[in-house]
Amino acid sequence: MGILEVKNVGKRFGGLQALSDVNLSVAENTVHAIIGPNGAGKSTLLNCLVGKLIPDSGSVMFDGQSVLGRAPYEINQMGISRVFQTPEIFGDLTVLENMMIPCFAKRDGAFELNALPSVSSQKDVMDRAMHMLEEMRMADKRNMHAAAMSRGDKRRLEIGMCLSQEPRLLLLDEPTAGMARADTNNTIDLLKQIKQERDITIAIIEHDMHVVFSLAERITVLAQGTPLVEDTPENIKGHPKVREAYLGESA
Numbered sequence: 001m002g003i004l005e006v007k008n009v010g011k012r013f014g015g016l017q018a019l020s021d022v023n024l025s026v027a028e029n030t031v032h033a034i035i036g037p038n039g040a041g042k043s044t045l046l047n048c049l050v051g052k053l054i055p056d057s058g059s060v061m062f063d064g065q066s067v068l069g070r071a072p073y074e075i076n077q078m079g080i081s082r083v084f085q086t087p088e089i090f091g092d093l094t095v096l097e098n099m100m101i102p103c104f105a106k107r108d109g110a111f112e113l114n115a116l117p118s119v120s121s122q123k124d125v126m127d128r129a130m131h132m133l134e135e136m137r138m139a140d141k142r143n144m145h146a147a148a149m150s151r152g153d154k155r156r157l158e159i160g161m162c163l164s165q166e167p168r169l170l171l172l173d174e175p176t177a178g179m180a181r182a183d184t185n186n187t188i189d190l191l192k193q194i195k196q197e198r199d200i201t202i203a204i205i206e207h208d209m210h211v212v213f214s215l216a217e218r219i220t221v222l223a224q225g226t227p228l229v230e231d232t233p234e235n236i237k238g239h240p241k242v243r244e245a246y247l248g249e250s251a
C-alpha cells in the first residue's frame, strides 16, 4: 500500500476525457516520476491530487485518508506540498522574507502578507526561516530581492518554502522547465540532497528525461489520459509502448 493511492480516477472537460481509469500507487520514501507526451493528462492528475480539480470518478487516498472534497489548504495540512511550473515566490520581497511566510503559516495556520513588516522581528520564525535557508544553501542570499535571482535559485527557494511546511509528499510539476542545463543539474543535486536528508516521498512530472532518469525510482507513463506502463527506469528505457507513445513508432 503506497502513501498515495489513486484508483480508477476519471476526469472529463466537456467532450474531452482528460483522465480515464487512472491507477497509481506511490510508495513511501521513493521518487516516482509521471511522464508522458503533451496533453497526456499529467497536470490534470496532479490537480486532482491537491484539490484544484475534483475527479468525476475514482478515489485519491493519502496515507489512508481521502483527499477528495477537501480544499487545497486542507490537503496541504495533511502533508502534501506542491511546487508549480512557474516559481511562486514574491519577487519584491527578500529571500529571507519569502522564507518567513510559510514559516509563519506553519506556526499560526495562516498568514497575511501585509502583516509581514509588523511580525518580521519575531525570533522563532526568523530562526526557522534562516535554518531552512541554510539547509537550502541559500543563507548568503538572504537579503537579495527574490526577483533578482536565477531561475534555478528561485526554484531552490520555492522548494525550501514548501519543505518548511514539513510535507510528507512533495509534488513537483516540471521543476526544471525553462532552465539552463547548469540550473537543471543544480536542481537535480538539490532534490537528491533533500531525498538523502529527509523522510519524504517525491512525485515529479517532468519532460526532461535526464532529470527523470537521474532521480526516479519508479516511472508511470501516461498517454491519452491513461497509464500505459509503470516500471523501473531501466525497464522504461526503450520500452516499445513508451517509444510508441512519444515517437509514434509502432511496437
Ligand SMILES: Nc1ncnc2c1ncn2[C@@H]1O[C@H](COP(=O)(O)OP(=O)(O)OP(=O)(O)O)[C@@H](O)[C@H]1O
Residues within 6 Å of the ligand: 013, 016, 018, 036, 037, 038, 039, 040, 041, 042, 043, 044, 045
Ligand atoms: N481546464 C481545462 N479545460 C478544458 N480542457 C482542459 C483543461 N485542463 C486541461 N485540459 C485538456 O486536458 C488534456 C490534458 O491536459 P494536461 O494539461 O493535464 O496534460 P499534460 O500531460 O500536463 O500536458 P503538458 O505536458 O503539455 O503540460 C489536454 O487535452 C488539455 O487541453
